[in-house]
Amino acid sequence: MAGSLGLEQSLDEYRERADRFIAELEEEMYLHFAGLKPGFELEAIHERYSDLTSLEQARWIGERVGGDGRMRELWRFACESYLGALTRTEEERLTTLEAGLEANIGSERIAFRMLGSEIANSDDRERRERLERARCSLIEHELNPLELDLRKRLRVAVLGLGSESAIDLYRRFGLPLDDLAAQCRSFLAATEKLYERALERLLGMRLGLRLDQVARYDTPRLFRANRWDAAFPADRMLPALEATLAGLGIDLRSQKNVEIDVASRPSKSPRAFCAPIEIPGRIVLVTKPIGGPDDWRALFHEAGHSEHFAHTSADLPFEYRRRGDDAVTEGWAFLFEGMISNPAWLTRLLGAEEVRELCWEGATQKLYFVRRYCAKLLYELELHAATDLTEMPSRYVELLRNATLIEPSPTDYLRDLDEGFYCTSYLRAWAFEARVRTALSERFGRKWFKRLEAGELLRGLWSQGQRLNADELLRQLDGSRLELPALATELAETLG
Numbered sequence: 001m002a003g004s005l006g007l008e009q010s011l012d013e014y015r016e017r018a019d020r021f022i023a024e025l026e027e028e029m030y031l032h033f034a035g036l037k038p039g040f041e042l043e044a045i046h047e048r049y050s051d052l053t054s055l056e057q058a059r060w061i062g063e064r065v066g067g068d069g070r071m072r073e074l075w076r077f078a079c080e081s082y083l084g085a086l087t088r089t090e091e092e093r094l095t096t097l098e099a100g101l102e103a104n105i106g107s108e109r110i111a112f113r114m115l116g117s118e119i120a121n122s123d124d125r126e127r128r129e130r131l132e133r134a135r136c137s138l139i140e141h142e143l144n145p146l147e148l149d150l151r152k153r154l155r156v157a158v159l160g161l162g163s164e165s166a167i168d169l170y171r172r173f174g175l176p177l178d179d180l181a182a183q184c185r186s187f188l189a190a191t192e193k194l195y196e197r198a199l200e201r202l203l204g205m206r207l208g209l210r211l212d213q214v215a216r217y218d219t220p221r222l223f224r225a226n227r228w229d230a231a232f233p234a235d236r237m238l239p240a241l242e243a244t245l246a247g248l249g250i251d252l253r254s255q256k257n258v259e260i261d262v263a264s265r266p267s268k269s270p271r272a273f274c275a276p277i278e279i280p281g282r283i284v285l286v287t288k289p290i291g292g293p294d295d296w297r298a299l300f301h302e303a304g305h306s307e308h309f310a311h312t313s314a315d316l317p318f319e320y321r322r323r324g325d326d327a328v329t330e331g332w333a334f335l336f337e338g339m340i341s342n343p344a345w346l347t348r349l350l351g352a353e354e355v356r357e358l359c360w361e362g363a364t365q366k367l368y369f370v371r372r373y374c375a376k377l378l379y380e381l382e383l384h385a386a387t388d389l390t391e392m393p394s395r396y397v398e399l400l401r402n403a404t405l406i407e408p409s410p411t412d413y414l415r416d417l418d419e420g421f422y423c424t425s426y427l428r429a430w431a432f433e434a435r436v437r438t439a440l441s442e443r444f445g446r447k448w449f450k451r452l453e454a455g456e457l458l459r460g461l462w463s464q465g466q467r468l469n470a471d472e473l474l475r476q477l478d479g480s481r482l483e484l485p486a487l488a489t490e491l492a493e494t495l496g
């Protein structure tokens, strides 16, 4: 048996290797999705670090957690890495299969992965319906058999980690699943009427449809707000971000640890992303500007992650630089994404009437997403608790339809999931962001993003990485609690 010094030493080695493991994965992801490297060679990296991801390793760390929060984070890393390693082959088979699937629409052949954007960009309702039918058929016959195997394999693996279900495991990791589920139920009830009215109005305005006419293939079209594209041109996106950060006292161009990859490459991902290769040493913010409010939102979201990681203290241990409560980094990302729905910020781009309209539309879209995520959490809790999955497609439809008032497809019941209850990070991040924004406005005024003192406060909070969870950070900021009702109040004000 290792003495306590030997134990500390082997844990430190584990942390150091885990940090290298993530750095290599992040770099490979950056190179591939930025279009700098055609291949995506994760296999060799996983091979090199296979000692970190074994069941024995996860159990060994699990036995030493006790009441130590930092050890619990390390244990979660070991468990999630084990589950990931175990299902990697199936995941890769699914990805390869999915990449090669095509739908036959009349005489056209359309790649499965392009169906979503085809639906979003089509004004022809019949065509949207045909595309959606093809999408569901491919999922049902080609993808779901593999998805089902994957689900079963994960279930067995969780048992091997000493938990009776994923719910049990994530409760042991400290995720407040039960409290959050209760908050989701009250949020859904409290915002039902508000949502129904807003959705009905948006449907009429954008698609000329009534609520009783809407189908799921109308949703992507509904939220593709092309009328605003001209106000959010591609070439002004990065300058707007720089100006916003400058208002907070951050000079993006002179940040040595933040690289901005704006080069145009054919195979570069069209969606912005942040690759925290070294935290805080090397953060890459990748963008391929297309323009339009959604593209601006995506860039500002990723910039929020980038600034959080770039300001994280290098002195923090692995667990609080690389791991911890992901609601924190998502919350900082939402705070920046929220600029594109912030009336005080938007006045530089739009007239007063347009600002009101865009904010109203943005709030409707946000309410749709938050309600959808509330339902996703409630559904995932049922899915992980069920031993027999035959009822799950209909439960999926029921829970999602009740929340969004738009009927989803039962075929999505295994694909519309976030592994590791990541949906809870978004839900908690939305509540966190709403409260942080209120606190900043109360302290520094509506234009808090133009105050150096606000920037100073944010940098102080960012430097703590994810040492504190989102609840603890709020308590430190202004003594408030992380609650979804704060978000309901905020949305009601904009939509009211």
Ligand SMILES: [Zn+2]
Pocket (backbone or CB within 6 Å): 301, 305, 329, 330, 333
């Ligand atoms: Zn994010």
